[in-house]
Amino acid sequence: MIEMAFFPVRTVSGKELEVALLIETRAKAMGLDVRSVVVPPRIKGFVIVEAPAHFIVLEVTRGIKHVKGGPGKKMKKEEVLKLVKPIPxxxxxxxxxxxxxxxxxxxxxxxxxxxxxxxxxxxxxxxxxxxxxxxxxxxxxxxxxxxx
Missing domain, CATH: 2.30.30.30 (SH3 type barrels.)
Known part of the structure; x- marks a missing residue:
């Protein structure tokens, strides 16, 4: 089984949802193995993409208007869960x-x-x-x- 990793992608602040939807659409159209796209509620300007390799995220985000930078360093699952879990x-x-x-x-x-x-x-x-x-x-x- 291929191990999945999480990669942060910088976006224009306020356009995170648009970028996430474009990534999803492109991944399906190109047949790339993107398992999930996360828009963290507390962090502006970032989308987290779950994929098996860095180059897949690079390929799916290439040319998207509101993407500022390519995928960053790999994130651990625990780090992503901290960003998504709501604060009481x-x-x-x-x-x-x-x-x-x-x-x-x-x-x-x-x-x-x-x-x-x-x-x-x-x-x-x-x-x-x-x-x-x-x-x-x-x-x-x-x-x-x-x-x-």
Missing amino acids: IIELINVGDIVELVAGPFKGMKAKVEGKDVEKNEVILNILEAAYPLQITVPADYVKPVRR
């Missing part, structure tokens, strides 16, 4: 941050984070738009960070 929202929120509620009865209101419980995936909020101090505990998925 509770890790992005810190005590003292201002957040907006996106669900529940207080939807649309702004609040200040007073505390968080990582194990329960909950945040303790102080609603800023209330007439009196109002503390609530909501799931971390109910909030969106606004500013620090």
